Amino acid sequence: MIDISHIRQDVSVLKRAIARKKFESDLDSIVELDRARRDCIAKAEKARGGQKSTNEEMSKLKKGSPEFLEKVADMKQVAAQVKELESLAKEADDRFKEAFLTVPNMPHESVPDGNSENDNQTVSTWGEVEGDYPHATPHYDIPWFEKMIDFPRGVKVVGAGFPFYLGEMSQLVRALINFFLEEGGKNGYREVHSPIVVNAASAMATGQLPDKEGQMYVDSNEGVYLIPTAEVPVTNFFRDEILPSEDLPVKRVAYTPCFRREAGSWGKDVRGLNRLHQFDKVELVKWVHPDHRFEELDSLRADAEGLLQKLELPYRVLLICSGDIGFPHSKQFDLEVWAAGQKRWLEVSSCSNFTDFQARRANIRFRDSDGKPKPVHTLNGSALAIPRVLAAILENHLQEDGRVKIPECLRKWFPSDFIGP
RNA sequence: GGAGAGGUGGCAGAGUGGUCGAAUGUGCCCGACUCGAAAUCGGGUGUGCCGCAAGGUACCGGGGGUUCGAAUCCCUCCCUCUCCGCCA
Numbered sequence: 001m002i003d004i005s006h007i008r009q010d011v012s013v014l015k016r017a018i019a020r021k022k023f024e025s026d027l028d029s030i031v032e033l034d035r036a037r038r039d040c041i042a043k044a045e046k047a048r049g050g051q052k053s054t055n056e057e058m059s060k061l062k063k064g065s066p067e068f069l070e071k072v073a074d075m076k077q078v079a080a081q082v083k084e085l086e087s088l089a090k091e092a093d094d095r096f097k098e099a100f101l102t103v104p105n106m107p108h109e110s111v112p113d114g115n116s117e118n119d120n121q122t123v124s125t126w127g128e129v130e131g132d133y134p135h136a137t138p139h140y141d142i143p144w145f146e147k148m149i150d151f152p153r154g155v156k157v158v159g160a161g162f163p164f165y166l167g168e169m170s171q172l173v174r175a176l177i178n179f180f181l182e183e184g185g186k187n188g189y190r191e192v193h194s195p196i197v198v199n200a201a202s203a204m205a206t207g208q209l210p211d212k213e214g215q216m217y218v219d220s221n222e223g224v225y226l227i228p229t230a231e232v233p234v235t236n237f238f239r240d241e242i243l244p245s246e247d248l249p250v251k252r253v254a255y256t257p258c259f260r261r262e263a264g265s266w267g268k269d270v271r272g273l274n275r276l277h278q279f280d281k282v283e284l285v286k287w288v289h290p291d292h293r294f295e296e297l298d299s300l301r302a303d304a305e306g307l308l309q310k311l312e313l314p315y316r317v318l319l320i321c322s323g324d325i326g327f328p329h330s331k332q333f334d335l336e337v338w339a340a341g342q343k344r345w346l347e348v349s350s351c352s353n354f355t356d357f358q359a360r361r362a363n364i365r366f367r368d369s370d371g372k373p374k375p376v377h378t379l380n381g382s383a384l385a386i387p388r389v390l391a392a393i394l395e396n397h398l399q400e401d402g403r404v405k406i407p408e409c410l411r412k413w414f415p416s417d418f419i420g421p
Numbered sequence: 422g423g424a425g426a427g428g429u430g431g432c433a434g435a436g437u438g439g440u441c442g443a444a445u446g447u448g449c450c451c452g453a454c455u456c457g458a459a460a461u462c463g464g465g466u467g468u469g470c471c472g473c474a475a476g477g478u479a480c481c482g483g484g485g486g487u488u489c490g491a492a493u494c495c496c497u498c499c500c501u502c503u504c505c506g507c508c509a
Contacts, residue, residue: 055489073489
């Protein structure tokens with residue numbers, strides 16, 4: 001959630017910001033709900049204060065004395081009144097909070113205007129995009145692909161979108177995971193091995209609930225959700241905590257499987273590894289001092305970009321426009337790898353700054369130099385999503401002999417220079 | 422899953438229906454003493470909400486109830502621990 005002062009001061013600023021995001025939010029009525037709530041709270045607290053001071057007097061009287069009994073009789077009415085006012089205040093408070101939760105984060109001023117993904121800005125590209133890939137083939141059309149990644153048996157065992165990776169392909173997946181984790185460590189991120197289910201409070205704190213409930217697999221017996229990204233459990237690590245400011249920035253890297261129902265998005269362009277219900281991903285998460293939020297976003301992005309460079313995969317960096325940016329995001333860069341066989345860009349990372357939006361929901365604070373707790377700023381980014389990176393490796397590094405060359409940086413964990421028939 | 426015990430401030434740990442935001446210890450911060458440190462002594466030390474402020478109000482696991490008044494009594498949910506069962 002945003003800072004409440006944004007709706008108490010000049011709402012027009014907030015209105016304009018939200019309009020840029022193409023989100024609907026009835027701010028006028030939320031302002032009114034806030035006013036009503038404060039009014040009710042003031043009344044209830046005043047009544048309660050009166051009741052308390054009388055009760056204090058009563059505690060000094062002899063129990064059962066005439067004065068005491070008289071006051072009891074008087075206070076019965078007061079008590080009923082207080083109860084009524086308090087319940088009105090709670091109602092008003094709940095109404096406000098519910099509405100306030102629907103207000104998205106404001107996009108940063110450096111975020112370009114736009115309506116959809118078509119308006120995202122390419123800020124840079126790396127590597128040879130239109131370059132020389134004479135043998136490039138869509139990964140799912142590589143002859144031996146199905147021998148190494150078994151979709152039909154995944155369908156039999158679970159359903160669509162849950163492939164088995166076999167033999168050397170499984171080793172390659174593992175090599176990528178190791179590479180990403182190790183690079184994260186080198187860049188100062190502490191490795192975490194995290195739960196892959198979370199409770200509703202956690203999903204609420206990072207913003208998956210209530211918006212994206214339909215996108216998550218849920219176990220309603222236990223009231224837990226399979227995580228769509230490690231962002232959820234890892235960010236919630238510090239929920240309801242106050243961090244010492246000298247600990248900032250805190251940086252963590254985690255590998256987890258991710259689970260997404262992808263409800264409604266199944267259909268075209270989802271062949272092979274392009275879109276799965278379960279996939280592996282290494283995620284970077286940072287908790288930072290507000291003063292450093294944007295330099296931290298740049299360095300986070302650089303950390304993710306470094307991986308693609310070492311993998312020798314061409315990519316572009318998109319600055320996501322206001323209309324395509326997510327609900328809790330302030331600013332977002334996507335990294336898209338060039339898949340030379342499909343001749344298309346595949347998103348392999350999304351690096352985002354949430355400013356204090358998640359931190360307020362999750363109640364994660366730091367103690368500022370004035371001694372007061374303030375919300376931290378949270379950032380995260382994939383580094384990287386494995387199946388699409390794998391797809392790009394298979395397509396771009398495919399050679400004339402039908403084998404795929406393994407990038408140098410993975411050889412430490414992979415037993416051969418090539419993968420293939 | 423069964424039986425029992427318990428959830429109080431950073432931690433430990435008292436708490437009679439009213440004088441309890443809560444004793445005490447410990448930790449932490451400031452000061453005194455000291456060449457410095459330890460020890461000792463003195464002072465300070467939670468968070469949210471409402472309020473321009475003074476101040477008020479809430480919070481003793483969550484929610485509800487009884488009562489003029491609840492950390493304290495009742496209901497309910499959650500969690501932790503011990504023992505048993507099952508099991509990686």
